[in-house]
Amino acid sequence: MxxxxxxxxxxxxxxxxxxxxxxxxxxxxxxxxxxxxxxxxxxxxxxxxxxxxxNVRDEFIYHEMISFPALNTHPNPENVLVIGGGDGGTIREVAKHPRVKKATLVEIDGVVVEVSKKYLPTIAAGLEDPKVEVKIDDGIKHVKDNKNTYDVILVDSTDPIGPAVGLFAKEFYTDVFNALKEDGIFVAQTASPVFNGEMIKRIHKDLGEIFPVKDLYVATIPTYPGGYWCFTMGSKKHSPREVAKESIAAPNTRYYSPDVHFGALALPPFVEELVK
Incomplete structure (x- = not known):
């Protein structure tokens, strides 16, 4: 090729x-x-x-936006889990947050981790951060086995096909809820609101039956279908809409900022319809 x-x-x-x-x-x-x-x-x-x-050109948008809204919504995100994301971009952003003390990456495919280290070093740089522990394991099993452990869980998965299918299931979201501490927060990438509306509706409904607080926010990512992407948050206590702007940390970010944090939550009417 x-x-x-x-x-x-x-x-x-x-x-x-x-x-x-x-x-x-x-x-x-x-x-x-x-x-x-x-x-x-x-x-x-x-x-x-x-x-x-x-890819190295627009990766920062996705990796910052899957990470910082939850990290800044939680008042003290000391212990963070990333499921998937073997390229290392999400865990890199997590490790940058000043209140994070430990970040665990659970990736099912070790080949992705090793290939990313070799060919995508700017993305994979966080894999070597002293805060980070990398485990080659099944993320679905990991959350089942680690109850009441994490402040924040981020699911950086591929589309719901192949090994990622179970990461979009209600049973998995229940296990994530149980793996979070009493004020924990969960975020997953949930595809395009233009092309995946029915899936987003179903996920939002499922999370509403599990988490007291649920929300959805958006970002523009050129290489993903339609270029307009959404992320879904489930929280036991804290709302991303109630964060004090002056408390938001955005260390060396290129897309995410305090203003973007709130702007991403301002949904167009057609997206609001999906989550009513």
Whole structure:
């Protein structure tokens, strides 16, 4: 795959293409097809089963937005779990937060971790942070086995296919609730409000039956389907809408800020309809 166009078929009637200058790595792990390519527009890009996961040009948007809204909503997020996210971008942002003391990454596919360290060093840099512990394990099992442990849990998963299917199930959200401490917060990426509305409705309904506080916020991420993405939060106590603006930490961020924290919660009417 060199000097040709890679095309990801995002939906039955939608595809996105990138000009690939060079294939840097390709192997089949136990769980998925793992590929790293050098693209003309987005730089180095990680593909899993030929689906774009992250790239060096716009990764900061996703990784900051899955992390900081919850970290700043919780008054003292000392112990944080990231499920998935083997590229290291989310755990990198978590480790930057001044009140985080320990960050655990549980990734099912060790190949993703090793490949990211080698070919995506700016994204994977956080994997070597002294706050971070990396476990190659099943995240679904991990939350079942660790009750009342974490202040914040972030689910940085692929789409709900293959090994990630269980990460979008109500049973998993219940186990996440139980793995959180009494004022814990959970966030998951929940795809496109333009193309995945029914899934978002179902997730929001499920979380409403488990968590006292639930919310949804959005960000613009160019390489994901439609370029408009949402994240869903479940909280035992704290609301992202009630955070004191002066308390928000945004260390060396490029997208997230105190203003963006609240702006991301201002939903267009068609998105509000999904979560009523």
């Amino acid at each position: 060199e000097g040709i166009w890679f095309t990801e078929k995002q939906l039955p009637g939608l595809a996105v293409s990138c000009l690939v200058k060079k294939t840097l790595h390709h192997e089949k792990s136990e769980y998925q097809d793992v590929k790293v390519v050098e693209t003309d527009t987005f730089g180095t890009m990680l593909l899993l089963d030929n689906v774009i996961q992250t």
